[in-house]
Structure formats: structure tokens, C-alpha cells
Amino acid sequence: MRIRSMWTRCWALMLAGSLLACGTPTPPAETTAAKAPAAQNEADSSLERLPVTGSAITPQPMVSKPPPQAIVTQSALPPPSPAPVPAPAPLARPYLPSPAPTTAKYSAFADNPWQRVSEQPVSTFSASVDTGSYANVRRFINRGQLPPRDAVRVEELVNYFGYDDPLPAADEAMPFRVSLQQAVSPWHAGRGLLRIGIKGRDPARSLLPPVNLVFLVDVSGSMAPEDRLPLVRAALQLLAGQLREQDRVSLVSYANGTQVVLPATAGNQREQISQAIQRLQASGGTYGEAGIRLAYEQARAGFIAGGINRVLLATDGDLNIGITDPQVLKDLVETQRRAGVSLTTLGVGSSNYNEALMKKLADAGDGSYHYLDSLQEAHKVLVQQMRSTLETIARDLKLQIEFNPAVADEYRLIGYELHALKREDFNNDQIDAGEIGAGHSVTALFEWVPRGGAGNVDPLRYQAPKASAKGKAAQELAFLKLRFKRPGKAESELHQLPVPRLSLQPVAQAPTELRWAAAVAGWGQWLRGSTQIGGFDAEQALALAKTARGEDAYGHRVEAERLMALSAALKPRP
Incomplete structure (x- = not known):
């Protein structure tokens, strides 16, 4: 009886060892090295708790995995052949806003020579x-x-x-x-x-002729910053506060499309004019050509014979929808100038500011070109110098x-x-x-x-000398x-x-x-x-x-x- 019991126990130990070598799951790699001694002790003590009968043990398929001891002593083994590893997904980079590209346009010129x-x-x-x-x-x-x-x-x-x-x-x-x-x-x-x-x-100022004024405002997405549309709204409020009952003002906006925000309204209707100005919001593209045409339509509809008929264009000049050729736009403005409607431009913006176009249109429209960098400048142009700006x-x-x-x-x-x-x-x-x-x-x-003074340009060789000044x-x-x-x-x-x-x-x-x-x-x-x-x-x-x-x-x-x-x-x- 004792011999049978010992034999049964030896058989159980041999079977347990085989199972440990072939089928025991391998601990995660990042914790194996740190926990190897504790794992070994736990395995040894578990032998005492294994059943003496084999009926409760399910045989595991043979897999070629190294024993835990091999992981602990990796440096003693030859390196395994690397298995193909899929390329890692690109790491997500933190968002760093890049500076906006500068597309401002200025007319190039050389200084006048001697x-x-x-x-x-x-x-x-x-x-x-x-x-x-x-x-x-x-x-x-x-x-x-x-x-x-x-x-x-x-x-x-x-x-x-x-x-x-x-x-x-x-x-x-x-x-x-x-x-x-x-x-x-x-x-x-x-x-x-x-x-x-x-x-x-x-x-x-009381002698200023009646004014038919059309505010033409760019409300495209590029006008959203504080130094653009918000500044234009404040500037137009200043000018609207100077208008009289005999004056007329219209408000036209353009972005992807165009809109008559305010039809011709008496200049003393300040609350109505103010609310229309405050409704202007920036979004979309810049259909400047259509906006200019609609503004001139409004100017002709409210035309005052013997008065001042003027479109006041406020924009950063960044046109990207419709006709954008400066010469075509200049021709359009010149045609309207000959019909009695002038154009003044108010430029705003920085990185995409098209000053060359603003100046060209103002010159063609019998008007002046101004740049608004602050509300103080708007006050100078539209309040202090209102008469000279308009008349x-x-x-x-x-x-x-x-x-x-x-x-x-x-x-x-x-x-x-x-x-x-x-x-x-x-x-x-x-x-x-x-x-x-x-x-x-x-x-x-x-x-x-x-x-006879020291000059910059040599005289011509074959030029006849000039007589001295007399009389x-x-x-x-x-x-x-x-x-x-x-x-x-x-x-x-x-x-x-x-x-x-x-x-x-x-x-x-x-x-x-x-x-x-x-x-x-x-x-x-x-x-x-x-x-x-x-x-x-x-x-x-x-x-x-x-x-x-x-x-x-x-x-x-x-x-x-x-x-x-x-x-x-x-x-x-x-």
C-alpha cells in the first residue's frame, strides 16, 4: 500500500512537471523579470496542492514557448529570428498653429531719378x-x-x-x-x-450738398478678425452719426453672394442704420465683383442730382470669387465714375491685405484711398475730415x-x-x-x-552750353x-x-x-x-x-x- 502511494505520488509529480514545461501561460514580458523569484516559489508550493488522480487534468497541446526561466536568462540564449512586425501607426503630433502666410500686395516702384x-x-x-x-x-x-x-x-x-x-x-x-x-x-x-x-x-459742413452714400462691406471669412469687420462696423457707426435728414445711406454686403442689408434710408434714421450695421457677420468667400455691381445699382437707385453720390468700399481686398482681374474691376469703376458715382476705399487687414487693388480702385473712382489701422484713424477720415473725404x-x-x-x-x-x-x-x-x-x-x-553745383548726372558731350541767367x-x-x-x-x-x-x-x-x-x-x-x-x-x-x-x-x-x-x-x- 505504501509503495503504491509513493508510486502514485511520483507519477503525479512527473505529470505536473510536464504540464508546467509545456502548457503553463507565460507572464507578460514587462513583469516577468521583476517577478521571477516569486513565480518560482508559487510554482513549487502548488505541487503540494495538485490532485493525485489525473482525471481532473486536461492535457494541453504542445506549443514551442520558452519556459519562464528562459525569459529570465535571455542573455544566455541565441537571439530568436525576428518575426515580421507591422509598421507602427504614426504618432499623433500636438497641434502647433503655423503663422499665416503673408499674401499682402503692394505696387512696386523705384524712386524718381535725378x-x-x-x-x-x-x-x-x-x-x-x-x-x-x-x-x-x-x-x-x-x-x-x-x-x-x-x-x-x-x-x-x-x-x-x-x-x-x-x-x-x-x-x-x-x-x-x-x-x-x-x-x-x-x-x-x-x-x-x-x-x-x-x-x-x-x-x-452745413453747406455740404445732400449725400447718397452706399456702404459696401466685405463680410467674407477673411474679415472675421478684430482688426477687420469689427473695426469696419465701428467706423461706419461713426460716419452714420454725422448724416442728416436730407442724406441717404444704403448698406450692401458680399461674401459667397451679395445682399442688400439696408435699402436707401434717410440719414437721420440712426437706430435703423445702426442695427443694420451690427447685423454684419463674416463667413464664406469673397465675391467682390458682384458686390461692387450691386452697390452701384443701389447708388443709381438713390441717385441725387446735384448731390454727392459715392460708394464707400471697406475690405481687405482679398477677392477670390468671380472676376478678380484688377484691370476689369478698374474699368467697371471708371464707367460708373463717368456716370456720376464715385468710389472711396477703406482698407483693413494685414497678412492678406491687397493694398495695390485698393489704391487702384480709389484712383479710378475719383475718390481717395485710406487704411484703417484703428478706430482713431476711422474718426480722422470719417468724422474730422468727413467733408474732404466725401466732397x-x-x-x-x-x-x-x-x-x-x-x-x-x-x-x-x-x-x-x-x-x-x-x-x-x-x-x-x-x-x-x-x-x-x-x-x-x-x-x-x-x-x-x-x-554749377555738384550734381548727379553728367551733362551730354554734344549739348550746346546754356547762356548765363539774365533779366x-x-x-x-x-x-x-x-x-x-x-x-x-x-x-x-x-x-x-x-x-x-x-x-x-x-x-x-x-x-x-x-x-x-x-x-x-x-x-x-x-x-x-x-x-x-x-x-x-x-x-x-x-x-x-x-x-x-x-x-x-x-x-x-x-x-x-x-x-x-x-x-x-x-x-x-x-
């Missing part, structure tokens, strides 16, 4: 009262950046400011008066600087100046590169030019080299001619006057308005990286500007001084 008076004595260009470049430059500097070269148009920086030039007399036939000032150039002591100032008549007192204003070769060897026009005209365009009334609004100031600056010729530096059309007239009028030759005084002793214009022009050329101003820089521009602040009722000149100081800090020194 001209020999004996070879090219005449300069012809269109007047401009656009100010968008200054506000855009301010946006860049306030963000800690210097503006792109082509975003800086010197004449728009200079003409951003009002100038205390004399107004035309009440009984004067001309709608503006011309002022002439001269001094030594602030960046070249041996050269002169000529300022031509034009000041438009500024009647009382035109002189159309297609062109300037032509002929320098006297007996007095000057060379000259250059500072700015106005995008407004250059051919000499024969001056007398062609079919050629579009700039508009002057009520109370507008226009400044044009010329730098010139006195006869009347000795008293004139140049001869200035201006052409313009009165509103509603198709034929232009000619105004002309000599530019006297004066004894040049240092710029520090020049009239205040010349000093200010020279400081801003020098700063603008420095921002463009001009090679024509020697070592003149933003700090010198600031020093000159501080002597010419004048009355500065709205603080615009003080702000410009701050921008000059900031830009000087941003410019890396060589």
Missing part, C-alpha cells in the same frame, strides 16, 4: 490726397516691425497732415490757393528744396513744372512715382488725375541743384502750371504762375510747414532705404520735426515724432 534740366526740364504728375500708406506704416511700427519698402509712399506720408497754408479768399474764383516755399535741402547743404502747397476751399471741389488736378536751365542744373520729384504722367497728358482732358476734397492740403516737394530768366527758378476740372464739368481750366528764385536759407530757419514736410519726406525716404539722402536718418528727421510741430490740434504730429523715434530703434545700425 533729371538734367537741360535735357528733361519738365515734370508732370497727378495730385494725390491718399493717406493709406502712412496709417499702414504706423501699423507696422507699432507691431515692432519696419514696413516693406513698397508699402512706403513718401507723398502719402507727407500729405497725411494738414498744413497751415492760406485758403482762397471767399470771392476768389479758384477753388484752391497755391503756396511756394524754398530752403536749403536738409540732407544736401549745396542743394535747394522747393515746396508746392495747395489748400482747398473749406466751406461750413470733391476740383477733379483731375494735374501739375506740370518746368525748371529754368539758367538757374538749376538738376532736379528730382520726391514721391508721386505712381502718379507720374507723360508731358502730353497734361493737356489731355481724357486722362484721369487726382481729386481735391474740401479743405484738403496737397504738398509736392522738389530737390534741385543750383547751376527775367534770372528771377525764376521754374514755371508752374496746374489743370483741373470743376465738379460736373468736362473741360479743364488752366492756372499758372512763376516760381521765383529766392535766396536759400537754412532749413532750420525755413517756414514751419516746409520744415515739417521736409522732416516727414526725409523720414519716408529713409524708411525706403533711399540712396539719395546721404546720411540723413530717422533721428535727424525727428530733430527737425520737433522744431515744426505747430498748433497740432489733433496730436497727429506728436504721434509722427513718436513713430520716428520707434523706427530709429528698430533699424539695425550698419
